[in-house]
Amino acid sequence: MILKSKLLLAATAVASLSACAMTREAAQPVIEQVATFDGAMPTGVTVAPNGRIFINFPQWGDNAPFTVAELVDGKAVPYPDAATNRPDPADPARHFISVQSVVADGADRLWVLDTAAPNFSQPQAGGAKLVAIDLSTNRVVKTIVLPPSVVLPTTYLNDVRFDLRQGAEGVAYITDSSNAGVGGIIVVDIATGHAIRRLSGHATTNPEPGFTPTIDGEVLMNRPAGGPATPFAVASDAIGLSADGRMLYYGPLSGRTLHAVPTAMLRDPAVSEEELGRAVRSMGRKGASDGIAEDDKGRVFAGDYENNAIRVFDRGTWSTLVSDPRISWPDTLSIGADGYLYFTANQLHRQPGFHGGQDLRRKPYELLRIKVSGAPVLLTAK
Template sequence: MSVVADDRLIEVAQSADYQWNGVALTNNNRMFVSLPRLLGDVTHSVAEILSNKTLSPFPGGQWNTYNPATSSENVENRFVNVNAVLTDSHNNLWVVDSGMIGNRTIVNAAKLVKINLQNNTVERVYSVLSLNPPQGFALNDVRIGSHYAFLTESGLGSVVIINLQTGQVRRVLENHPSTKFADPTVVRMEGRPILDEKGQPKKMHNNQLELTPDGKTLFYKPPFGYNWFQVSTSDLTNETMTESELGNKVLTSWKAMPTGGTTMDDKGNIYLMDIERQTVWQQSSVDGSWTLLIHDDRITWGDASDVSTDGFLYIPMSQINRLPGSNNGTNQIKKPFHMYKIKINSVSSGTTNVPVLILLSISSFIIFLMQ
């Protein structure tokens, strides 16, 4: 069988041992990755990819030393199971610790960690212990507003809001259908249905999210969902609003597809890592229409990506569909894990005169589906 490969997809780095599922870039070309604990007990959790392409544990010290088999105490000040990393315009790295290993929620482990990249030290830890997280609770990803952090919670399905000034934590939309896996969805990749270890369709709740550049609207979706949902951040942060009232403010938004990860550029365009078709789409900030960016067989569960200041989309390949928990109990991971980049037509703020990549129009999507 012929392999589809596009020379616009350029390899950036490899991870020989550790699975990665997210990348975060800074304006001065530093690159950080999240390394979840899905393949075993040992991982760096968070690493910086250095200029020589090696992975250096970050920020170092006790933060990167947790091991559930040999060293499992002090979970509030060590990375237990990191699921996401994000940089902001103030030179901070934000790290989401899901607090879950396997299917077990570890008490006091779920947290959002703020690391100051000027001195490479942890500046603040936002614990969600006040929520008394039930078993199954798992933080997933984060976007940062002016005074709030918005996080998806994928274990049970909800949105978590943290006031970054006071540290107050709230959990909302935990009973709303927008944050839940929609039965009877069955997603396929590489010719196989994505099944859990019991041979049942894999169920994943609220996962991806994007915050518009003006900070006014939050988009979110379960990874296997076919729609974005949206809600205003003013409604999310309105503590006087009941759950029912907030739920009525949620709108079904743009069409999407099963995605391994997403990111939004500074113009509000969303990049969708289409896991079924092994493609990347750009979704217009104006009308939600899709433009095909690339199709390549090397896109094996493109995950949480990021846009560089010089106009490249960086995509880590996490191979989640090959894990036993998504592959009917069989491990088909192929090491090393790869990171790629591709030139795009939208860039981070402050960059000008970037060549525009000619993309396929939405009509190409229809032709592509018919192949």
Template sequence: MPYSTNRYQMVFHWNRLDWSFPDVQLQREFEDNQFWKKAMPAGVKVDRQGRYYVSVPRWAEGIPATMNRIVLKDGRPVLQAFPSWSWNEAGQVKALQSVLGYEIDENNRMWLLDQGKIAYAPSPEGSQKIIVWDLDTDRMLDCIIIPDEIAPYRTSFLNDLVVDNQNGFVYITDSGSGWPDHPVEGGIIIYNMKTRTLRRVLDRHFSTQDFPGFQFSIDNKPVYRDTPLRTGADGLALSADRSTLYYCPVTGRNLYAVDTSILRNFQASSADISRAVRSLGSKRTTTDGMHADNQGNVFYTMLEGKGVGIYSPAIPAFREFVSDDWMLWVDGVAFDQQGSIIFNSNRLHEMFGGYEIDWSNPFNLIIWKAFVGPGVKSYLYAGK
């Protein structure tokens, strides 16, 4: 389906994030220590009721809540801890410690991927997990612990996940960049819902690693001014027919794919899975988040291109969908099931890369919406 649009808009924007705090003391600590300087909105999604959510990973100390719902307070958007403040208690391994990637499936259930680690310290035992939350009944349905042998507590950096309820599997990217100044140890993790077992594959495979010596710039500013960014498997998308898993590193431009039939077979050898990986070529941009639609296309964020692109496997071709100078580090992309994509720009490369930010700029952090076409939804809604 040929997509083209100039119909995009800002939904929410901030100069810096703020919360609807439960008490004055917590708010005072947040303000006095300027913890907001490392409070970065990552993944954004919308539920069946049209409510917006945003994850704020704890890559530094002082993040009040890592999972949040956006609410309006005196007409301005602020964050409200989700599902509650107690569920976001730092240091409590059973609570959410640091969420980057998550999914809201076709059954209105949220799958929260907890990185477990705070400020890049090793993940405490039991902190790496998937929490499944029912948004209709507002209760936890499941908790899947991800142990050290699947995602090493020191090096893991659990990044994103996609959900296949039809076949009963979840796929996760581990960027392997959880230990600064240490070689990347990327991989793909698979969870079998029926047997409740996990498997790590493509561990340190070339497709899940950072490209050797890769460096890139945005607006002619080197990403991470002092030390080049090195991140393995990151962006992740599942095709509408659930047959293909797409993924890519941040520090590299290639898109990779592997058939899910071999990933679902836990008896398949590592060598066979390695041989099944296909390189689909260069997107001509670095990418953070990805998301497939219900019609076979993959939307990917364009970091160098400042926007969102589309990969259409039927052609096959990579092309720009939308771009804007304000789209500085487009992080996550998702669908609202009403024909539009939603995505956010958060200046990650400046916030964590050693650059100064003008904190008075009202457009530092933005959530966008762009109309794609009638009937266009997430891969989760294929056939629905």
């Protein structure tokens, strides 16, 4: 009887563990496909408050016919028009060159962040810029060309967040994800276009020392055709803003830690770099992320490209929200008013530059979403 009782207890325990595992698996949000892309590889996505979805395609060698698009009936259509998407060396400020990020704000505008650095080249003079498009008219209403004082020869503008409550028209925060120089945060006054560079070369905006990512069972390194392998070292990339606008979140692409810094100190040029650096604090190990997103509940969502996952920071703790092979390099994340978290899965790590010139990407690339029941942080004017 004792033996039978022990066997029964063991079987019950195994069944209980299996049920718990099934419950955890079932609790993962369902991944839904929003759109697919058979041409150039996308990076950025943003969902406007009215539900319109915009995508961008940087000029990284795929010869994208346009670098900014709107999804119309599931298809990418050049936005605001084809002409604006054609680079013009004689007029770099009025034409897109190579766009890395698109972000919709709370004032019915789409902001376009143009690196002016196709194939990660040195930014073209007068081409690195922020462009605002009125979504009600689909016309450009503001262009801010960023000066050489903040756009260095090694700069690669990556992502941006906006707080429209600060100053006359608001402020923008931009990450510099240089893979050849120093990282940093660029702070732009939208009304005047005045820009300052903060935390330039700081330990938290530069690649984490000793960072060695592993994806698909292989260490990710730069492996050009016919050239030596070198470490994958990319600076500050992911960026987010707290629900009250008081803290800016950021982290290097080559790293697993999320950092936070007070925005009031970032905006104040009287605050020294040393003082600003001391104010930075860690928000823990989020995993290796390309993009992050924030919601009105104070949560921060982050891609985890090493583990094909989306993670969430909630009430001081990081946890994995969903993990699936389909999440092949989650790039940019965006929360829609519909309570979904949208993200691109673009297989970035399978590009030829990481595999001796061999392109291992398998089309189509995907725009996916999961239900998170949060709302976007849209810090609009007072």
